[in-house]
Amino acid sequence: MIRTQNLSKRYGRVMAVDRLNLTVRTGTLFGLVGENGAGKTTTLGMLATLIRPSSGRALICGFDVTEQSREVRRCIGYMPDRFGVFDDITAEEYLQFYADCYHVPRPVARRRIDEWLAWVDLTEKRRAYVNALSRGMQQRLEIARCLMHDPAVLILDEPASGLDPRSRLEMRSVLQRLRDLGKTVLMSSHILHELAEVADEIGILRTGSISMVASVSVLREQTGAHRRLWLVGEASRDRWHQALRSDPHVVDYTFEPDGITVIYAGTLEQQAELMERLVKAQIRLYQFAERPTDIEQVFLRLTEGQVQHHGR
Amino acid sequence: MAGNPLLLKELRQRMRTRRAPWLVTAYLLAMAALTFGLLYESMQGQLLMLQPMRGEQVFVILSMLQLTVVLFLTPAFAAGAVSGERERQTLPVLLTTPLRVVDLLVGKVLSCSALLILLMVVAMPLYSVVFLFGGAVPQEALSMFVFQVFNVIWVAAVSVMWSALTLRSGWSTVLSYATVAWLLVITGVVGMGLQWFGQHYPIDWFAERWSDVLLHLNPLWVMATLENVVRTSSPVPPWLTYCAVYMVLLIVLSAAAAWRLRPGPGWRRRVRWARHTDIG
Numbered sequence: 255m256i257r258t259q260n261l262s263k264r265y266g267r268v269m270a271v272d273r274l275n276l277t278v279r280t281g282t283l284f285g286l287v288g289e290n291g292a293g294k295t296t297t298l299g300m301l302a303t304l305i306r307p308s309s310g311r312a313l314i315c316g317f318d319v320t321e322q323s324r325e326v327r328r329c330i331g332y333m334p335d336r337f338g339v340f341d342d343i344t345a346e347e348y349l350q351f352y353a354d355c356y357h358v359p360r361p362v363a364r365r366r367i368d369e370w371l372a373w374v375d376l377t378e379k380r381r382a383y384v385n386a387l388s389r390g391m392q393q394r395l396e397i398a399r400c401l402m403h404d405p406a407v408l409i410l411d412e413p414a415s416g417l418d419p420r421s422r423l424e425m426r427s428v429l430q431r432l433r434d435l436g437k438t439v440l441m442s443s444h445i446l447h448e449l450a451e452v453a454d455e456i457g458i459l460r461t462g463s464i465s466m467v468a469s470v471s472v473l474r475e476q477t478g479a480h481r482r483l484w485l486v487g488e489a490s491r492d493r494w495h496q497a498l499r500s501d502p503h504v505v506d507y508t509f510e511p512d513g514i515t516v517i518y519a520g521t522l523e524q525q526a527e528l529m530e531r532l533v534k535a536q537i538r539l540y541q542f543a544e545r546p547t548d549i550e551q552v553f554l555r556l557t558e559g560q561v562q563h564h565g566r
Numbered sequence: 567m568a569g570n571p572l573l574l575k576e577l578r579q580r581m582r583t584r585r586a587p588w589l590v591t592a593y594l595l596a597m598a599a600l601t602f603g604l605l606y607e608s609m610q611g612q613l614l615m616l617q618p619m620r621g622e623q624v625f626v627i628l629s630m631l632q633l634t635v636v637l638f639l640t641p642a643f644a645a646g647a648v649s650g651e652r653e654r655q656t657l658p659v660l661l662t663t664p665l666r667v668v669d670l671l672v673g674k675v676l677s678c679s680a681l682l683i684l685l686m687v688v689a690m691p692l693y694s695v696v697f698l699f700g701g702a703v704p705q706e707a708l709s710m711f712v713f714q715v716f717n718v719i720w721v722a723a724v725s726v727m728w729s730a731l732t733l734r735s736g737w738s739t740v741l742s743y744a745t746v747a748w749l750l751v752i753t754g755v756v757g758m759g760l761q762w763f764g765q766h767y768p769i770d771w772f773a774e775r776w777s778d779v780l781l782h783l784n785p786l787w788v789m790a791t792l793e794n795v796v797r798t799s800s801p802v803p804p805w806l807t808y809c810a811v812y813m814v815l816l817i818v819l820s821a822a823a824a825w826r827l828r829p830g831p832g833w834r835r836r837v838r839w840a841r842h843t844d845i846g
Binding site: 299300304323324327328330332334335336337338339340341342343347351352354355356357363399 | 574578582656659661664
């Protein structure tokens with residue numbers, strides 16, 4: 255659905271995007287993550303036909319973004335990282351305007367306005383001026399705007415940036431439902447754990463090129479990010495100390511009121527050995543569970559260049 | 567209008583602001599005061615006496631004043647048309663829709679001109695008061711009105727093109743007012759100055775030739791020819807030369823503006839100067 259071949263963008267001496275090769279399969283939600291200045295916005299701008307590539311090519315829905323930009327525009331919905339809204343226009347009129355831009359017939363547009371406003375939970379705000387909506391509402395309205403012409407591909411640049419925690423949760427829910435609609439979504443973020451919760455695959459962008467593409471679980475596996483284990487059991491502190499210190503893969507542990515958090519660097523097999531070790535140490539284990547990895551660790555390790563690249 | 571969603575949206579937005587009715591009211595009041603003041607002054611208080619010559623003078627002064635005022639107002643409405651979209655961060659999304667650049671530019675030009683044309687329309691009843699005193703005929707009023715509309719649309723179009731080319735409201739405002747200054751002041755003052763030189767010094771051929779060229783590019787002078795206030799020996803009607811020259815200029819600017827906003831396929835082979843000026 256989206257394919258780039260040696261896509262590059264040069265600004266004077268700076269190579270913003272350097273021979274980027276990327277494939278996003280139909281119906282997947284692909285997250286592009288990278289530090290500020292890694293080239294995320296430039297990449298998405300080129301795919302959205304806004305920025306002219308210096309070299310290479312990109313295909314969306316089979317159309318070349320440079321040579322067939324008009325066709326590309328019809329099959330994408332693009333939401334920039336920083337966007338503005340028109341003054342003195344209601345949410346309903348805003349969506350109608352964009353539907354008209356895409357030549358969506360009026361009856362179809364009216365139906366879609368009702369549908370998408372309900373979908374992003376803004377039905378009550380349909381007659382409110384767009385510039386009077388909160389930032390979170392404007393972001394959701396933008397998603398509805400992107401969907402007005404029923405595009406096959408959505409390109410979302412930092413869709414949750416600048417939102418308060420509540421709006422962030424609402425946006426996450428919208429993104430998860432987008433995936434369920436079967437759309438191909440390419441979105442960028444510098445907040446990795448947010449992407450990890452919604453994306454099927456994640457691509458790490460470093461200085462303009464992809465350093466790794468993998469699913470979230472594979473990404474953790476390959477980067478060797480430390481696991482976080484949650485242990486609850488009955489034993490004296492000394493016995494816990496003795497058992498945990500005897501395992502070479504235990505990086506750190508913290509006693510908490512309800513249990514112990516263990517930072518573990520071992521594999522799944524070694525994790526099983528730890529469990530046996532604890533049992534042998536006569537600790538009555540009630541819980542031995544893996545907690546979600548702090549995905550930011552993965553990101554930091556990758557951007558520090560500590561891991562081998564697994565580019566496609 | 568149905569084919570250009572941007573025009574409909576812009577008209578809706580512009581007419582919803584508080585500025586629109588206030589501007590129309592203020593303009594109408596000012597023009598009414600001016601008309602009655604001029605009429606009273608030129609008739610020397612004899613408003614019930616028919617004096618066709620004086621009526622025609624008032625008509626000419628009014629139409630020239632209206633053109634000057636409206637042309638100076640136009641950049642205020644049009645100079646930020648495209649650059650304002652960029653500054654408000656609404657331009658990138660517009661450019662990722664299938665909306666053609668020509669639709670975008672035409673929508674902006676017509677929506678910017680609409681309010682100014684409305685100003686001229688609401689002032690028309692004032693001209694009918696002048697007709698009561700004779701001197702001006704409806705055909706003259708009509709040709710004057712059409713010429714004024716042409717000028718407003720042209721200045722709005724040039725302002726929108728500057729806005730698209732510079733993508734900075736400050737710069738486009740400066741360039742738009744420079745264009746209006748060229749139209750009204752430079753061509754007029756230099757043209758009249760050369761004409762005066764031509765009549766008083768022996769470089770008459772050069773001066774007269776260039777004064778003629780410059781005055782043909784001045785809307786006030788061309789409007790005076792439409793109202794038969796000045797006469798010219800030119801075989802081609804001055805309004806035709808005027809419209810042709812400025813239309814050619816507008817086409818060149820429009821092509822550059824359209825290219826600036828969205829270069830078409832094969833752009834690499836054409837020009838490289840805008841490499842660092844991506845939108846967004």
